[in-house]
């Protein structure tokens with residue numbers, strides 16, 4: 445049964461997408477079967493993994509047809525709101541892109557990560573908030589119902605969330621066994637933690653009430669770390685302090701940690717994303733690859749997998 449992990453932070457630009465893509469890449473390189481779900485209308489992880497060309501081939505921006513997005517996550521939500529079975533359009537076989545990375549490397553199989561699949565997003569997902577206002581029935585459990593149908597096929601299902609706590613983030617969290625909070629170790633990022641944890645806990649409590657299942661904070665992931673900057677060293681200590689406070693007050697799981705493995709700010713990570721590859725494929729011997737390897741080991745230990 446696949447373990448579902450969401451990468452969540454209300455704060456934008458902290459590395460949710462980059463971390464999700466690189467953790468997915470590393471797990472797939474270790475021969476685990478991984479599905480990445482793009483829950484963000486920015487479609488960043490879709491284009492990161494598919495490459496712009498492939499993305500536009502699949503989702504042609506000039507395509508005006510009304511089911512342009514039927515092979516994306518948005519259709520799962522539309523189908524859930526559709527009463528008539530015959531009008532439901534989501535199709536697993538066409539929507540999930542198998543071995544997404546091996547297909548992006550200039551048509552060759554030079555860097556195959558055969559175990560990495562993707563359910564993409566398009567910008568249409570932005571319309572979801574208006575569409576879903578009148579839909580009241582278990583509106584947080586829509587993605588979970590879809591994930592349950594495919595959970596057996598994967599070891600890990602990783603969800604890249606948008607920088608907000610609206611419908612797709614609630615759905616991702618509700619569908620998850622664990623969540624990871626990527627953050628930059630600076631004041632502006634840390635100051636949003638109480639709001640973030642309080643908002644997420646509301647959904648976690650709903651899941652507990654409805655299903656008696658927990659969603660556990662696997663850890664806070666410090667990203668874009670620069671050891672030369674004192675602000676970052678202090679920031680790392682502040683995150684540990686804040687997390688201790690959350691633990692003591694029962695706001696997060698009593699074992700929730702700041703991952704020992706921090707991801708440093710490296711041009712190799714940026715270049716890999718620009719090459720539409722996880723860094724473990726683009727620069728297998730780089731420090732960044734080592735950092736993600738170490739992180740994955742720690743994640744696996746945390747969730748005993």
Ligand SMILES: Nc1ncnc2c1ncn2[C@@H]1O[C@H](COP(=O)(O)OP(=O)(O)OP(=O)(O)O)[C@@H](O)[C@H]1O
Nearest residue numbers: 456457458459460461462607668708709710713714
């Ligand atoms: N470890 C890293 N080293 C260097 N650059 C990084 C690293 N992690 C992320 N970045 C860069 O930081 C920027 C923000 O990263 P990313 O898009 O992953 O953040 P995000 O939290 O997903 O953003 P959003 O909130 O918009 O979804 C990107 O330009 C990315 O390439």
Ligand SMILES: [Mg+2]
Nearest residue numbers: 460461484488
């Ligand atoms: Mg992102």
